[in-house]
Amino acid sequence: RQAAFQALREQPSRTRDGTDISLMLNAGLAIDLDSMAKTGADGIGLFRTEFQFLVSDTLPRIDAQIALYRSVLDFAGSKPVHFRTLDLGGDKLLPNASADLEENPALGWRSIRFALDRPGLFRRQLRALVRAADGGPLSVMFPMVTIAEEFFEAKALLMDEIEWSRARGHPEPSELRVGAMLEAPAFAYGLDDVAGEVDFISVGTNDLLQFFNAADRMVPSVAERYDVVSRPVMRFLEFIRNECERLDIPVSVCGEVASRPVEALCLIGLGYRKLSMPAAGIGPVKRMLRSVDLSAFEPRFREALHASNGTFRNEVLALTALQEI
Ligand code: PEP
Ligand code: MG
Numbered sequence: 001r002q003a004a005f006q007a008l009r010e011q012p013s014r015t016r017d018g019t020d021i022s023l024m025l026n027a028g029l030a031i032d033l034d035s036m037a038k039t040g041a042d043g044i045g046l047f048r049t050e051f052q053f054l055v056s057d058t059l060p061r062i063d064a065q066i067a068l069y070r071s072v073l074d075f076a077g078s079k080p081v082h083f084r085t086l087d088l089g090g091d092k093l094l095p096n097a098s099a100d101l102e103e104n105p106a107l108g109w110r111s112i113r114f115a116l117d118r119p120g121l122f123r124r125q126l127r128a129l130v131r132a133a134d135g136g137p138l139s140v141m142f143p144m145v146t147i148a149e150e151f152f153e154a155k156a157l158l159m160d161e162i163e164w165s166r167a168r169g170h171p172e173p174s175e176l177r178v179g180a181m182l183e184a185p186a187f188a189y190g191l192d193d194v195a196g197e198v199d200f201i202s203v204g205t206n207d208l209l210q211f212f213n214a215a216d217r218m219v220p221s222v223a224e225r226y227d228v229v230s231r232p233v234m235r236f237l238e239f240i241r242n243e244c245e246r247l248d249i250p251v252s253v254c255g256e257v258a259s260r261p262v263e264a265l266c267l268i269g270l271g272y273r274k275l276s277m278p279a280a281g282i283g284p285v286k287r288m289l290r291s292v293d294l295s296a297f298e299p300r301f302r303e304a305l306h307a308s309n310g311t312f313r314n315e316v317l318a319l320t321a322l323q324e325i
Contacts, residue, residue, distance in 0.1 A: 015294040028052075065125060137175040203255065301316065
């Protein structure tokens, strides 16, 4: 099976009836980069920069940050890399974090909230990203944006850092893309506020669905509540995709669900065309895509999604079985 996936590496990720789907990699450490060549991914859709902080006892110095980001960009060559800025807190605590333990860390002082409250740390990272780009393209996204102000504040810091570097003789990125992760359900209803300012939205379903389903992603006993192939979840993801289309914002999905063939097919049925996933998902998802007749699947999937009877999950499983995935 592994060999069969390897053989797919050079094949386009295109449905049987000709729709191209971009498959990208979720990565976080230098060792993940090997997977890019092995899988033939179209780029890195999510680079989790906090991993470098989590594996070290001390905060990585700016030189170490620049070196890591540069190696990622060098490795990717002409393929795009989307750096996600520090996403600490929640399930990703620093080894020496002395922060008071919160009752609900997923809902607490984490992610972009933490970064904006630690501007020294955050700015150093943004500076490292600008320096690593070294006059080439740079794509940055901010995690768990809940309200537009967080995005604007973070983007302003990034612009300040570009100016700071420029004033010191370092080149500006040749092309800058600034995105936001949609992981907090409220932000799905706040996209109007960032339209025109945000270059892309990346839907982080791991967090988004734990909030949407009120089921902690870290608690196995509620894993069932985490069902993605459910009408409420799919209608919500459809709403997000339609909002992005209405507002002309490019959108992708980077949560783990994108790596599971049935779920990935549902996302494509909703109109998503860019998926980013762990390396192990790329082969199976590509194999699924290449066997699928999207023009047959999509209308029936949407009909099931908007019907008011029947069990959605069974209908979807029956439809995906027809596609022999
Ligand atoms: C997500 O929440 O879906 C996501 C991609 O980010 P992480 O899993 O790192 O929280
Ligand atoms: Mg997340």
